[in-house]
Amino acid sequence: MTIDSVAPRIVRTDTPDGPCAQPQGRWGAAELGTRAQWKLLRRQLQDNAPAATLGWDLRSLQWLDHVGAQLLWNHWGHTWPARLELTDVQRTLLERVAELTITNPPAPPPWRLFDEVDRLGVLVLHGLDHARHMVQMVGQLVLDLLRLARNPRRGPWRDVSGHLFRMGATALPITALVGFLIGVVLAYLMSLQLRQFGAESFIVNILGISLIRELGPMLAAILVAGRSGSSITAQIGVMRVTEELDAMRVMGIPHGFRLVMPRTLALALAMPLISVWTTLAALAGGMLAADITLGISPSYFVQALPAAVKVGNLGLAVAKSVVFGGLIALIGCHWGLRVKPNTQSLGEGTTASVVTSITMVIIVDAIFAVAFRNVGI
Numbered sequence: 001m002t003i004d005s006v007a008p009r010i011v012r013t014d015t016p017d018g019p020c021a022q023p024q025g026r027w028g029a030a031e032l033g034t035r036a037q038w039k040l041l042r043r044q045l046q047d048n049a050p051a052a053t054l055g056w057d058l059r060s061l062q063w064l065d066h067v068g069a070q071l072l073w074n075h076w077g078h079t080w081p082a083r084l085e086l087t088d089v090q091r092t093l094l095e096r097v098a099e100l101t102i103t104n105p106p107a108p109p110p111w112r113l114f115d116e117v118d119r120l121g122v123l124v125l126h127g128l129d130h131a132r133h134m135v136q137m138v139g140q141l142v143l144d145l146l147r148l149a150r151n152p153r154r155g156p157w158r159d160v161s162g163h164l165f166r167m168g169a170t171a172l173p174i175t176a177l178v179g180f181l182i183g184v185v186l187a188y189l190m191s192l193q194l195r196q197f198g199a200e201s202f203i204v205n206i207l208g209i210s211l212i213r214e215l216g217p218m219l220a221a222i223l224v225a226g227r228s229g230s231s232i233t234a235q236i237g238v239m240r241v242t243e244e245l246d247a248m249r250v251m252g253i254p255h256g257f258r259l260v261m262p263r264t265l266a267l268a269l270a271m272p273l274i275s276v277w278t279t280l281a282a283l284a285g286g287m288l289a290a291d292i293t294l295g296i297s298p299s300y301f302v303q304a305l306p307a308a309v310k311v312g313n314l315g316l317a318v319a320k321s322v323v324f325g326g327l328i329a330l331i332g333c334h335w336g337l338r339v340k341p342n343t344q345s346l347g348e349g350t351t352a353s354v355v356t357s358i359t360m361v362i363i364v365d366a367i368f369a370v371a372f373r374n375v376g377i
Helices: 035-047 066-075 088-100 113-150 157-167 169-197 200-241 244-250 255-293 298-308 311-337 343-371
Strands: 009-015 018-027 055-057 061-064
Touching: 009 035, 018 066, 061 066, 061 088, 066 088, 113 255, 113 311, 157 169, 157 200, 157 255, 169 200, 169 255, 200 244, 200 255, 200 298, 200 311, 200 343, 244 255, 255 298, 255 311, 311 343
Parallel strands: 018 055, 018 061
Antiparallel strands: 009 018
16 A cells, blocks of 8 residues: 555546545544645645535545544534435544534623632732741740840850851941942042032932942842842742751741851851941942042041041941841841752742842832931931
8 A cells, every 4th residue: 555545635526416525545643643644634624624415425435533523523613514425433533523623712700800800819818927937936936036145145146156157247348349340430420510519519418328328238238138038038948958957847946046146146147247348348349430520529528527427327337237137147048948858849938038038128228218317417
């Protein structure tokens, strides 16, 4: 048997009752899946479009399965031809295809207000669950700090010192580099504007207020949130994946006292130092750019800075840096403890931790700016 004899095709003949299309060959999935044969058969189907005068004779077919039957049924427009000759097996197959074919796909469900309200309610409940967990964590942190103050010798000071080194000392190079570059950029852009009005000396006031009061602490907090906040979530999340958290609970070791409190305490202590370090690096960059672009010497910059920026600005920056550090650590611990024992949840928790930390830093900074707008001005 040659390939041409089994290829699916349509032969048109004339009969006393009118023209008749005779499908021949094997109309199965294997034969119809060949691109060359399918292109030829599609052209023949177009030449034999369904008509009232055209009859169909399937008795010459060598093979017909559900794929071929579905092709014929779709070509007929989901209706039986007026003149049709076929075997009982072929009729049974075509009737089954006709019964299972969906003529009109179901319309998409209409938009309903209650579905949107329900979805919004689920999001609200999800947010309230996170808020409840954060409130519990803050309350437990307060109790743990009281326990530490009552018996300092039993505190996890080795963990605190280790976290201080990892979150504070190792963050100094990157924060200094970014702060220095930010100071250079700010000083260069301000010099272009101040030179037009002959107010070059005011660059000390602008740089001092903006860097010491706002940009220095916020920039340091954002860098620490992306660096240390994600690290906290990843560390605790890996402990969840490896079932170390469950082992700690079985041994009676509280998560808050050994995991949350050391990280929060360490970052709350390290954050003001990192903030001041970043601010100094930014001022150094601004001082260098001011000397190059405006000719303002570093000695004049250092002499004019205390008069331009009051001490209250530095106190406000240090105070909110402590809040930034505590919030970043708490948010990182929160998402780390909520990680499920799989790697996908670990990645999602780390991403959510960084995004939430940066968002909360910006929100809290805005609250500080409004609440203490008269401090140091």
